[in-house]
Amino acid sequence: MSIEALTDASDGPRSKRPAILAAAVECFGELGYEATKWSEVADRVGIGQTALYHYFESKAHCLLTIMRLGLRNSDAAFRRATEDSPTAVAALRAGAAAAYALSPQEVQQNRILQANIALLANARSSEREETERLACRELVARVERNWVDLIERGARSGEFPAHDPVIMSRTVLGLLVSVWRWYRPGGSQSLPAVSEFLVDCTVRMVVGELPATEATAAAS
Amino acid sequence: MSIEALTDASDGPRSKRPAILAAAVECFGELGYEATKWSEVADRVGIGQTALYHYFESKAHCLLTIMRLGLRNSDAAFRRATEDSPTAVAALRAGAAAAYALSPQEVQQNRILQANIALLANARSSEREETERLACRELVARVERNWVDLIERGARSGEFPAHDPVIMSRTVLGLLVSVWRWYRPGGSQSLPAVSEFLVDCTVRMVVGELPATEATAAAS
Numbered sequence: 001m002s003i004e005a006l007t008d009a010s011d012g013p014r015s016k017r018p019a020i021l022a023a024a025v026e027c028f029g030e031l032g033y034e035a036t037k038w039s040e041v042a043d044r045v046g047i048g049q050t051a052l053y054h055y056f057e058s059k060a061h062c063l064l065t066i067m068r069l070g071l072r073n074s075d076a077a078f079r080r081a082t083e084d085s086p087t088a089v090a091a092l093r094a095g096a097a098a099a100y101a102l103s104p105q106e107v108q109q110n111r112i113l114q115a116n117i118a119l120l121a122n123a124r125s126s127e128r129e130e131t132e133r134l135a136c137r138e139l140v141a142r143v144e145r146n147w148v149d150l151i152e153r154g155a156r157s158g159e160f161p162a163h164d165p166v167i168m169s170r171t172v173l174g175l176l177v178s179v180w181r182w183y184r185p186g187g188s189q190s191l192p193a194v195s196e197f198l199v200d201c202t203v204r205m206v207v208g209e210l211p212a213t214e215a216t217a218a219a220s
Numbered sequence: 221m222s223i224e225a226l227t228d229a230s231d232g233p234r235s236k237r238p239a240i241l242a243a244a245v246e247c248f249g250e251l252g253y254e255a256t257k258w259s260e261v262a263d264r265v266g267i268g269q270t271a272l273y274h275y276f277e278s279k280a281h282c283l284l285t286i287m288r289l290g291l292r293n294s295d296a297a298f299r300r301a302t303e304d305s306p307t308a309v310a311a312l313r314a315g316a317a318a319a320y321a322l323s324p325q326e327v328q329q330n331r332i333l334q335a336n337i338a339l340l341a342n343a344r345s346s347e348r349e350e351t352e353r354l355a356c357r358e359l360v361a362r363v364e365r366n367w368v369d370l371i372e373r374g375a376r377s378g379e380f381p382a383h384d385p386v387i388m389s390r391t392v393l394g395l396l397v398s399v400w401r402w403y404r405p406g407g408s409q410s411l412p413a414v415s416e417f418l419v420d421c422t423v424r425m426v427v428g429e430l431p432a433t434e435a436t437a438a439a440s
Binding site: 115117173179189198203205 | 251252253254255335336337338339341342383384387390391393394395397398399401402409414417418420421423424425427428429430
């Protein structure tokens with residue numbers, strides 16, 4: 001299990017924070033966030049409540065931290081995957097595929113992120129929770145901006161038909177993350193197969209034209 | 221405000237259930253489910269806690285009922301919209317557009333449904349909540365089945381390229397509902413404009429072929 005996906009730059013080598021986050025990802029993924037008892041997370045790590053509260057003041061604080069790190073990883077993965085792409089279409093394929101180049105733990109992290117994304121809409125009364133929430137919102141905007149830049153690049157180069165870049169970016173993102181609602185590791189579809197399917201869907205949606213018969217029907 | 225979207229066949233004319241559900245849709249939509257106090261819902265309807273508990277044993281019971289009715293409405297709207305379509309492509313357009321032929325209240329109901337969909341994964345300890353949860357799951361399967369039937373129809377008639385119908389149905393549904401994560405009534409995009417954009421995205425994704433240059437690149 002990769003722990004890097006759950007480590008902050010400020011975590012020292014003896015910090016229990018990454019291990020607590022990994023245990024919380026397991027619990028929230030298996031039982032759901034609402035049904036997970038906060039004490040269960042401490043039990044899995046083998047620490048007491050006092051040590052747990054040293055790192056996280058609440059279950060929500062821990063959840064928001066998992067969400068922020070998931071968003072941070074998505075942003076970084078997109079940039080790494082697309083930075084050397086010679087064309088906008090190549091960048092589109094690489095950026096979409098990067099959404100699925102994940103360990104099973106990162107898949108759980110993404111499922112938790114998407115299942116709880118509505119939490120980012122409303123202010124938190126706790127200061128530490130609110131700090132994480134605002135950081136999440138900034139990262140959501142950055143991830144969206146990455147896609148807007150890519151859509152605009154493709155329109156400028158003439159590789160993509162002209163679409164509203166903001167609504168197209170949100171639509172691509174919505175398409176890509178929709179997988180986390182039904183994909184389960186070990187299910188009937190492998191993650192590489194899902195990735196290939198979704199990358200092709202993205203390309204048809206962004207680069208494709210309406211089929212000729214359809215274009216006639218739509219115009220009539 | 222349409223109350224039919226929140227009425228069950230078994231609700232008598234004097235039932236306060238639809239009014240309670242409408243107030244809950246308002247509260248959950250404005251404040252989020254988690255942040256809404258259950259007593260606030262009673263206050264908005266102008267009834268006491270006792271009357272409230274006569275209809276719903278918990279905030280979760282009320283939420284699951286809102287979700288079930290939203291799913292029931294989606295299933296019915298899809299069937300109505302597609303039953304007379306002469307071709308699979310026409311049914312695809314009509315079925316996708318039906319997802320957005322909604323009143324502002326129904327938009328809120330769909331946002332609440334999608335924001336809390338992860339709640340359907342795990343069993344509830346309360347019997348009445350569990351009944352609603354299982355009914356929701358059955359409706360999710362039925363909505364997915366509607367789309368599978370449509371995708372298979374298009375493949376049989378040769379209108380759609382062959383795609384795995386289950387994964388394509390989930391992907392179309394994920395694409396269509398992703399709108400509820402960012403669309404707000406009165407925002408920069410009107411609902412008819414959003415509908416047109418998403419219907420065209422759906423058609424390109426399901427019916428389209430990879431552009432010729434792209435097909436070459438993908439094969440190389």
